[in-house]
Amino acid sequence: MSIKAVLFDLDDTLFDHLASAKAGLQAFTRHLGLAPSNDLAGDWFTIERANYDRFLAKELTFQEQRRERLRQFLPLAGYAAPAGEEDLNELFAVYLECYERSWQAFPDAGPCLQALRDGGVLTAVISNGNHAQQQAKLRNIGLESALDAIFTSESIGHTKPMPEAFLKPCEALSVLPVHALYVGDNFRVDIEGARNAGLQAVHLQRGGTPERGTLQNLKELILLMSATAVPRA
Template sequence: MNYKAIIFDLDNTLLNYSASELKSMQQTVQTHGLIHHESFTWDSFWIHYSKINMYYWNERNKSGHNIYQILELSFQDTLKELRLDHSDSKLLANLYWDTFCNACDFEEHATDILSHLHGKYNLAIISNGIGQAQRCRLAVGKIEHYFDALVISDEVGYWKPDKEIFAEALKRLNIHHSEALFVGDSLNDDYFGALNAGIDFCYYNRMSNPIDTSIRPKFMIDSLNKISDFLASQ
């Protein structure tokens, strides 16, 4: 297959979302001074916050909450559960978001593969993220110039695995679905989204997790630099 475009997921595919989230939160509680409260413990805070934030994030489309509301509610409920003062929840939310939007941690080999592919293929991103953060982080990492299209869920109104967000990317790139390869780390969002859209899928199995035999990506890698080997074999 002669692909014309390589489309990437962003978080935990090109950028290490987990690392940026953790470091941004550690910086937030340190800058705010929350970490110095006598009853504050990082491990307890992070366990509670992660669970609560995931709930609000997963419910965002039903609730209609924007990212600032999601974060404020996440801080508020976490601090309440820990019996800490939650009056600064909005301040903490804003501080965290500003810190996170200026964080850019790359997955290993991400910049190398983008540099290698740039000029040979059209490059694009499809992300179930927030446009403000994704665009800022690409700018901080100085890689935004590699991409011919950025299709971000909160800007277009579709979320992976909905095939419509993939259709939007194909439209912007002016290519047929058979001419694109999509690279992502999520089987639920990325694999099934690409499958719904009829696009070949490369599973970036960054944690080398076992997968069900019913899952059949075009190919699977545990390192981004292996994309070049696959494309050269086509």
Template structure:
């Protein structure tokens, strides 16, 4: 089995449970802004529409078609439009409130701390490569108690590139002293993490939490973080 020295984790959807945390934070914002009184109900409908627009805008953002600032508030604005409410100030207020609440959520996937302890004891160098925003990702790490496990966090803001662009992986190699041959990418996104790593000449682990039956280029596939013990 190949020997690795540097393990690069994605954060959201891989170890930090983005869906669960985002839903909790969005519900708090929904209640705080009393959206039900404006005819936006039930919450599940609001959440479903937000998820749809968020996914589409993130896809545009990763392709460089929109900027970060536009992504943040437009996903709320488009969601409100689905309920016949064209209120830009409300959308911007919702966006800021949601982004304030999101990083203080602390749900991680099962076995997260156990596997990170295991990997640290085995003397691996643990890092993060994330397309998330600097301040928010740092807050997530601190609030979830994850900050001490990782030596360096590389973000798209910091590197000026988004996964799967090779630039973010090149930047990661420069700041960590790693090489593609002694590194591996661990993530849930088949394009950003798996295809990105493959294009860069890095091995990868597909963290298939949703048990999607799909073909991929990953070197390994796991359906639970505990399975990393079989690889490292």
């Protein structure tokens, strides 16, 4: 089956969110006068994930989930959380500045997108998240110009793994789902979601154990695209 469009997840697929967030958190904790630690980092990411899921479920606004993350994290770090919302917003802005200074793409992301575009394949991102922030990431790390479109749960109105989160981008690109390939790092949200919507999909496992039907990096995607079919196992 020919592939006319390759659609990507963003965080931890094209954009190295984990490395960026770790570097940003280290700078933020030092700003607070605290010593960075693996335990604090673990707490931060657990809290981030739980509250971001609440945002995606529309239980919290985007800004509310940021404030809630600080309310839960700061006491664990031995730091008194500000009581007022504006004070929390200002403190989160400090973390955000540290995080944004650390934004980085994976080294293979740009060359992969360019190779696909050179081969006449449409490229796009489908990401669960705030549209302005995800677009800013792509612009800042130099990938925006290599994409034909950027779709987010905020702009689409549906979150992955809902079928509509994949089908609406295909419709916007005038590509049938069977002619679209989705690449992402989260098997349940990205791969199962895309396949349930009728797209082809391949799991990216950076640094994981090599397995049949998975990619270790995006260089392998270009080799995969040159094959006659995309493995679905």
